[in-house]
Amino acid sequence: RKEVEQDPGPFNVPEGATVAFNCTYSNSASQSFFWYRQDCRKEPKLLMSVYSSGNEDGRFTAQLNRASQYISLLIRDSKLSDSATYLCVVNSGGGFKTIFGAGTRLFVKA
């Protein structure tokens, strides 16, 4: 079983749609959680951290359920520019214990 699992997609959605990505992790000692965005052939970039209380940044909402070891990312009012791969990232202490999911691809179409 992979330490961090994501639905690879692709998710194909029209502009304006709401789309949700899910991620599960296996290490119950995990401490920090993130969503990164990666455009095609580019480097991953931090999109947002994920907190137990849930957090929102504009059209993006991230939630963490420690009991179920589950992380989610919700994108509202999708834009063409949201097309990318979204990486779920889990850290269990120190940068070297950072595990990346394989990513979920999103295509937003006009």
Add this chain to the structure above:
Amino acid sequence: DADVTQTPRNRITKTGKRIMLECSQTKGHDRMYWYRQDPGLGLRLIYYSFDVKDINKGEISDGYSVSRQAQAKFSLSLESAIPNQTALYFCATSDSNRGHPGELFFGEGSRLTVL
């Protein structure tokens, strides 16, 4: 200019050749990492360094070596490249004194093809 710079950006080489990928950063971060990315597998850690005198193996270090020449420079070497080392390689940095553990800043990547 990018804060984390990798060279070369693209390289095609032959089996058995020695290859070096270089990474330099202007972020002033103490920690540096080398990852490789393969389709469907996500990013996997090759080596990491918490300071100039600290080098550690990651998940997939076999066939690779590294050198931390200075706080700002971290190079990855393939002593004798083989085709299954064809991948996209990323250098990353983090700051142990600020931000969340696991908050990484990546270079633009080096695409290596071994024929």
